[in-house]
Amino acid sequence: MTDAALADTLREAGLKVTEPRVAVLSALTDIPHSDADTIFGAVLPSLPGTSLQAVYGVLAALTTAGLLRKIEPAGSSALYERRIGDNHHHLVCTECGAVRDVDCVVGQAPCLTPSEAGGFTVHTAEVNFWGVCPDCQSALNQKSAD
Amino acid sequence: MTDAALADTLREAGLKVTEPRVAVLSALTDIPHSDADTIFGAVLPSLPGTSLQAVYGVLAALTTAGLLRKIEPAGSSALYERRIGDNHHHLVCTECGAVRDVDCVVGQAPCLTPSEAGGFTVHTAEVNFWGVCPDCQSALNQKSAD
């Protein structure tokens, strides 16, 4: 995805096009499920004057505009991804925190319904799977073999 | 639940029985889904010398022992509950953060299976429903009526 295409994406969302915003979108295209600090590290080479606070500001603006989705798995800092609009879920490694996308387990959002909502108006169902990623499985096997 | 019964619960889990531990268990019996600070406030009257760090220590010990379940909904600090062993889920109010228990939507834990695990060994499926609680609905209606 070119910077021009990313700029169009921003414009279509009614946002001003700025270098930090394009850089953050670009970084999240390459490395989804990244936290603010990782994104900061990714954009720093191309924008030497950038600050971590600017990244936080951009992430908040893009999330509010619906261009990003923010996920907050237990034990991790907030992560961001560009894949939005489809109600997909996540698979999180309990060892290293790695995140992988999982397509909706049943259907459309909310793809699940609580057995009893108790007066709540339910908007969305969030599903997180917890397990061990292939890399960490190898590492654990290695360790137990010693 | 009496303090003696709570003490037995601790002993059965192989833990030493201390006042802070009994007090924390008791507080969580009365007010489930509480964070460390709320629990600290609840136990302070009966244990004037207690510190917030002690509460954190107790919560960590009881969670490790399997007596408590720790949940970390996005936007809230860590919450604890005594209802464990059954794979129940949670309904969280996006307005005020109130949490309500929801029985498992399908069956036993993990009650859901990802469409593709991609090499991950999946242990648990966590489901969080997001919506608006009755109180906040009333408040919102009130507001829009002005």
Place this chain on the structure above:
DNA sequence: GAAGTTGTCTTGAATTATTCAAAACAACTG
């Protein structure tokens, strides 16, 4: 193409939840 308005970025500091560490202390064992 230039000036104005609006909103963004930079810089610096503050906040909140949580964790770490060392010494004082208390619970269970024999």
Place this chain on the structure above:
DNA sequence: CAGTTGTTTTGAATAATTCAAGACAACTTC
């Protein structure tokens, strides 16, 4: 009742995130 082990107290440190004010840049209008 004394010893050992593990817990609590006290005090400080850490990490992620947010707040605020001035400098600055993007889009709009002339």
